[in-house]
Amino acid sequence: MTRHSDYKSKYKHVGQPYSRKDARKKVTGQARYAFDLELPGMLHGKIMLSPHARAKIRSIDASAARALPGVKAVITGEDTDLKVGLYMQDKKVMARGETRYQGEAVAAVAAIDEKIAEQALALIKVDYEPLQPVTSLDQALEAKILVHEDINDIPHLEGIFFPQPDSNIASLNKNRKGDVEQAFAESDLVLENEFSLPAVGHVPMETHVTIVQADPYSNHIKIWSSAQSPFALRQMMAWSFGIKDADVEVYIPYVGGAFGGKAGIHLEPLAALLSKAAGGAPVKIRPSREQEFNQLPTRAGMRGRIKTGVTKEGKIKAIKVVYDWDSGAYADYGVNVGKTAVYSGVGPYEVENSYIDSRTIYTNKVFSTAYRGFGHLETHWTIERQMDIISQKLGIDPVELRLKNLLVPGSRTISGELITESSGSPTDCLNAVVKEIGWTGRKTDQERAKEWKTGKVRGKGFAMLQKAPAMPTNTASSVIVQMVGDGHVKIMIGAIDFGQGANTIIAQIAAEELDLPIEMIEVVDEVNTNNNPYDWNTVASKFTFMGGNAIVMACRDLMKQMKEIAAQILRTIPENLRHGEGYIYHVHNPERRVSYKSMALGYAYPDGMGIGGPLIAHGSSIADGLTNMHPETGHGHPALDWTYGAHAVDLEVDVETGEITVLKVASAFDIGQVINEKLTYGQVTGGVVQGLGSAVLEAYKFNDANVLMNPSFTDNKIPTMKDMPLEIVPIYIENPQHDGPYGARGVGEHPMISIPSAVGNALYDALGINFHKLPLSPENVALEILKQTGKIA
Amino acid sequence: MAETKDFSRFAEHPASKQAPVDLCLTVNGQEVCYSIDPTMSLLHFLRDKMKLFGTKEACGEGECGACTVIMNGEAVTSCLILAVEAEGANVLTVEGLAGKNKLSILQEEFIANDALQCGFCTPGLLMSARALLDHNPQPSDEEIQEALAGNLCRCTGYVPILAAVKAAAERERAELKS
Numbered sequence: 001m002t003r004h005s006d007y008k009s010k011y012k013h014v015g016q017p018y019s020r021k022d023a024r025k026k027v028t029g030q031a032r033y034a035f036d037l038e039l040p041g042m043l044h045g046k047i048m049l050s051p052h053a054r055a056k057i058r059s060i061d062a063s064a065a066r067a068l069p070g071v072k073a074v075i076t077g078e079d080t081d082l083k084v085g086l087y088m089q090d091k092k093v094m095a096r097g098e099t100r101y102q103g104e105a106v107a108a109v110a111a112i113d114e115k116i117a118e119q120a121l122a123l124i125k126v127d128y129e130p131l132q133p134v135t136s137l138d139q140a141l142e143a144k145i146l147v148h149e150d151i152n153d154i155p156h157l158e159g160i161f162f163p164q165p166d167s168n169i170a171s172l173n174k175n176r177k178g179d180v181e182q183a184f185a186e187s188d189l190v191l192e193n194e195f196s197l198p199a200v201g202h203v204p205m206e207t208h209v210t211i212v213q214a215d216p217y218s219n220h221i222k223i224w225s226s227a228q229s230p231f232a233l234r235q236m237m238a239w240s241f242g243i244k245d246a247d248v249e250v251y252i253p254y255v256g257g258a259f260g261g262k263a264g265i266h267l268e269p270l271a272a273l274l275s276k277a278a279g280g281a282p283v284k285i286r287p288s289r290e291q292e293f294n295q296l297p298t299r300a301g302m303r304g305r306i307k308t309g310v311t312k313e314g315k316i317k318a319i320k321v322v323y324d325w326d327s328g329a330y331a332d333y334g335v336n337v338g339k340t341a342v343y344s345g346v347g348p349y350e351v352e353n354s355y356i357d358s359r360t361i362y363t364n365k366v367f368s369t370a371y372r373g374f375g376h377l378e379t380h381w382t383i384e385r386q387m388d389i390i391s392q393k394l395g396i397d398p399v400e401l402r403l404k405n406l407l408v409p410g411s412r413t414i415s416g417e418l419i420t421e422s423s424g425s426p427t428d429c430l431n432a433v434v435k436e437i438g439w440t441g442r443k444t445d446q447e448r449a450k451e452w453k454t455g456k457v458r459g460k461g462f463a464m465l466q467k468a469p470a471m472p473t474n475t476a477s478s479v480i481v482q483m484v485g486d487g488h489v490k491i492m493i494g495a496i497d498f499g500q501g502a503n504t505i506i507a508q509i510a511a512e513e514l515d516l517p518i519e520m521i522e523v524v525d526e527v528n529t530n531n532n533p534y535d536w537n538t539v540a541s542k543f544t545f546m547g548g549n550a551i552v553m554a555c556r557d558l559m560k561q562m563k564e565i566a567a568q569i570l571r572t573i574p575e576n577l578r579h580g581e582g583y584i585y586h587v588h589n590p591e592r593r594v595s596y597k598s599m600a601l602g603y604a605y606p607d608g609m610g611i612g613g614p615l616i617a618h619g620s621s622i623a624d625g626l627t628n629m630h631p632e633t634g635h636g637h638p639a640l641d642w643t644y645g646a647h648a649v650d651l652e653v654d655v656e657t658g659e660i661t662v663l664k665v666a667s668a669f670d671i672g673q674v675i676n677e678k679l680t681y682g683q684v685t686g687g688v689v690q691g692l693g694s695a696v697l698e699a700y701k702f703n704d705a706n707v708l709m710n711p712s713f714t715d716n717k718i719p720t721m722k723d724m725p726l727e728i729v730p731i732y733i734e735n736p737q738h739d740g741p742y743g744a745r746g747v748g749e750h751p752m753i754s755i756p757s758a759v760g761n762a763l764y765d766a767l768g769i770n771f772h773k774l775p776l777s778p779e780n781v782a783l784e785i786l787k788q789t790g791k792i793a
Numbered sequence: 794m795a796e797t798k799d800f801s802r803f804a805e806h807p808a809s810k811q812a813p814v815d816l817c818l819t820v821n822g823q824e825v826c827y828s829i830d831p832t833m834s835l836l837h838f839l840r841d842k843m844k845l846f847g848t849k850e851a852c853g854e855g856e857c858g859a860c861t862v863i864m865n866g867e868a869v870t871s872c873l874i875l876a877v878e879a880e881g882a883n884v885l886t887v888e889g890l891a892g893k894n895k896l897s898i899l900q901e902e903f904i905a906n907d908a909l910q911c912g913f914c915t916p917g918l919l920m921s922a923r924a925l926l927d928h929n930p931q932p933s934d935e936e937i938q939e940a941l942a943g944n945l946c947r948c949t950g951y952v953p954i955l956a957a958v959k960a961a962a963e964r965e966r967a968e969l970k971s
Contacts (some may be wrong), residue, residue: 016846019905019906020907020909022911022912023903023904023907024896024904025901025911025912026912026915027887027890027900027904027909027912027915028849028887028888028890028891028896028900029845029846029847029886029888029916030847031912032846033849033911033913035849035850036846043824065902147921191842194830202947203933203947204911204913205849205851205857205859205911205913205914205945205946205947206849206851206913207851252909254912255911256849256911256912256913257911257913257947257948258911259947287854289851289852289853289854290858291878310857413924414797470899498910498911499910499911499948500909500910501911571825615811624872646881649940656829660966678907679907681907681953682907682948682949682950682953683911685949685950685951685952685953686948686949686950687950688948688950689949689950689951690950712852712854712856713852713854713856713857713945714854718945718947719936719950720942720943720944720945720951721941721942721944721946721951721954721955722939723939724938724951724952724955726952728950728952757876
């Protein structure tokens, strides 16, 4: 365990705090984003959004818009029946016949400038018949109104997702282990609680900008997009349009933030339809911030109803949970979020008897998708608050209670996976943050009462977390490594570096493998599906692990090639050769050596004769050992790598205003091996503050008609520099995972998970009040204080 | 409802059909004169006319700070300023921060402290930080937080940004002394 400031790597390159490779371009304004791109003949697309959460579209009259000079194309739902989707194919490119959320696209225009496109939108007349929307989970579960009347016929990934007949349940996923009812009967304490949290936005600073050029004479479609998964986008685009993957070209320049919200496919099909209708001109769609909030997907709201049975000593006997996800109008990706709950939904604990129903539910709200660590911040809000309340009821220290139940080598997860030393240690994580935060036990009522008089109360809280990549069992990554004539190395990957640092860490692993200075290694920074090798998606904290394994494999292949050539040149066998600092040399006599550079494009003997050839290698990795889960029990092998973690929060709350000041956050993660200390630090500080946004600030607010009331930064705030904690201390635990690159596991998403839980638990320590709903905003906290102190009803 | 929403604030500058006006100002040390639509914002002037794409736009209504530039020594959100208001002004954008073929101390410290991830907010943050340090070479943490609170960043959690500005302030003071 190492505090970030004391971290020292045992490797020459791996673990070193190198500055990110793309930083210079980003501090000089040279980095170009899809937002900045202009193409010859480019048109501007604008989208008309439904003002109603649920309505029949009786008719659309776009004739005046079509007649406006400068307008090159107008399309409405009547023009297209194309669907978009992967897991649950429930969404059309554009609303057709009816709208299912306020913000859904009903018409689109391409024009020579944005103003004309805007004017054209205003000329489109839509005759709506507003219908009663499904506004809540309970109303949805009654199934009196079906958001999708064709729910019984929606194509979906069968055997993985389970839409329920004649209902609003897009998927019911289950876990069953042991006998929970028997275990509850044998428990000393059985505790039931409900926890919930609202939808929030990903809020990438660059919105979902896209430019698409669709050839009217062929199936060929070319895309430039602010997207995080070029190959998934290619696949989904081809699927929507019924064309071949090879017909679609995707170019990804720099991406201004993603967080899961730019995975998959978004405005690209609409832009393609506009382009085709406009005779093949490129069409750019730049969503405004308001449009981004209204139209583009969110993190789903969630309600968790949990029942836990424990012995009086604090050993968990059984957990039964129903997780209900408010996925909004569509659930293509939402069902995958819901699915995570059935294998990760009890946290990093050993639970002999479990029963989980996870229901992804349709309502007439803006739809949901993956958001950083998807499913996990939500389920851990339920699990980790519940653990805290159990510790209160039993009078056991919250750290003690957790230590009694954490997974250890030999434990099995609720899906039956065996935990080993190679899995990492949640216990090490908890012990590290307990030490860092200086925990001496929970406050007494007397201490609280005394502090209360000062107007400000301090409290500390803990929360555990775990997450493994949520991805198909055969997920794959690949890389290509080439040496250029001067001995520099160029690497192409299929993942996108949208700030998480993929390019830099891949270069570092290559530098370690090839023993070259980091400056001599470049990862090509604009990815396109024509040149770059395949990668499934840039999501799930999986790239360091999978791309890392691929680059190790590629570099070792490159090295093997060099040694075979060098063996000929040096008149020895490859087994007698070693490498270092740009040379292959003989193990016994280092003076017998040949430089990488001289072999890079093929070696020439002094007499001119050539051998070898350009040095090029590739590496491919596929998720190893994963299986689909049993549809009834949820048993199987879902996890490539569990990354465990723990947070400790020290905060102060103003008992009058309800305002929380976070004094310190200590966060420990068992990441196996730090690949870049500086970038890991940034993932932690960034994730912790994003988690604090979910904890104390962010929430979508809908009125009774399901119209989003706060689609702007004015009313839907994200943390500013004034909201950062006074201190964040990342702590790295390095219990290696034996099949990971240098033992590493992913950590991109994890810092955000369980931050709300730790804040909620610290609030209890401070106030003696248990909170069940997010956000813990000043108004919600102050109101609860007034209620609990009897000042309001 | 959708029909009445005003998307134009987040758009490439639309022609207003008003008579063009002349605008002369200094941008990154260079005097320039353009004939422009009088309704054009300073942001769209910089991006669309001068093709300085470093300055970003992420909300179009002065809430996020991505479009921050320095005008006559003050950090301003260029999306809320008409270009004609900059007549005769001295404007500095991210493209003007570095010295000749050499990054400025502030830029170097942003890199060294990893004060950026996706980089979309970075130009605006650099300009707010530059304006702060020009006025206050030795800012406290609170003063830095106050000065940069109008610049949203979704990636870094701000901690590395605070560290970068403090480090830059220290190095700049040391350089002044020597």
